[in-house]
Amino acid sequence: MDTITRQDRITLKNLKVADFASEETLCFTATVMFDGRPIAEARNDGHGGSTFVRALQGQAALLAQAEEFAKSLPPASLDVEREDDEPLLIDMTLDFLVDQLADAMHAERKLRTAFNRDIGNKVLFIKDGRLLFLKGIKLKAIADRAAYFAKLRSRQDQPIVILAELPADEAFAIWKQHVLGDKPR
Incomplete structure (x- = not known):
């Protein structure tokens, strides 16, 4: 239903x-x-x-x-x-x-x-309207996330949104929209 x-x-x-x-x-x-x-x-x-x-x-x-x-x-x-x-x-x-x-x-x-499984295990981010992640990088293993995320941003030619930096409910809504193809409500 x-x-x-x-x-x-x-x-x-x-x-x-x-x-x-x-x-x-x-x-x-x-x-x-x-x-x-x-x-x-x-x-x-x-x-x-x-x-x-x-x-x-x-x-x-x-x-x-x-x-x-x-x-x-x-x-x-x-x-x-x-x-x-x-x-x-x-x-x-x-x-x-x-x-x-x-x-x-x-x-x-x-x-x-x-x-929760994805956000805990992957560095998830939005780039060009697509949900992407870094292969082989576990979010839990990153000691200094702020520095890591800053470096990740500096290597991009356009702005990205890193889900781990967002409040949990906001990150979930964005993730859900991309995984299910839902329109934001």
């Missing part, structure tokens, strides 16, 4: 994914939050069935409110090829929204892990 329903009232916390058990769907457990309060436990066994959402003790009324809120959201448009070229629309439900949130969180975690 390429897009996630945009809203900020329902979120997940304590997401645990079992990739090895995920077959048809993502196998996970998570705590469902509604307006910042834990209201339910969600789980999916990863075999293509539904996600089960069970109210935490004393939270049944809030779970019902969350379900009503989820139903009020616009239908999700799935990117599925159809003969009539019309998008496949699915009415929003709480369990479907929880699936979307779990998928998005898991994908983001996997991307973040790949980024």
Whole structure:
């Protein structure tokens, strides 16, 4: 699924994914939050069935409110090829929204892990709008990074952006844009 329903009232916390058990769907457990309060436990066994959402003790009324809120959201448009070229629309439900949130969180975690591996092991930089790295040079092995980066810049015929010099979130956004081909948001 390429897009996630945009809203900020329902979120997940304590997401645990079992990739090895995920077959048809993502196998996970998570705590469902509604307006910042834990209201339910969600789980999916990863075999293509539904996600089960069970109210935490004393939270049944809030779970019902969350379900009503989820139903009020616009239908999700799935990117599925159809003969009539019309998008496949699915009415929003709480369990479907929880699936979307779990998928998005898991994908983001996997991307973040790949980024952390790259940023820790490579001297990554942007030159001519392309993400490049120095082959055979480990970032962790550079003792005086400031001097090394200054020397690297001096050898370039045009300005470069070295990702290790940027705040982590900014470096991640740039890396993600180049790796996934995403447009900046």
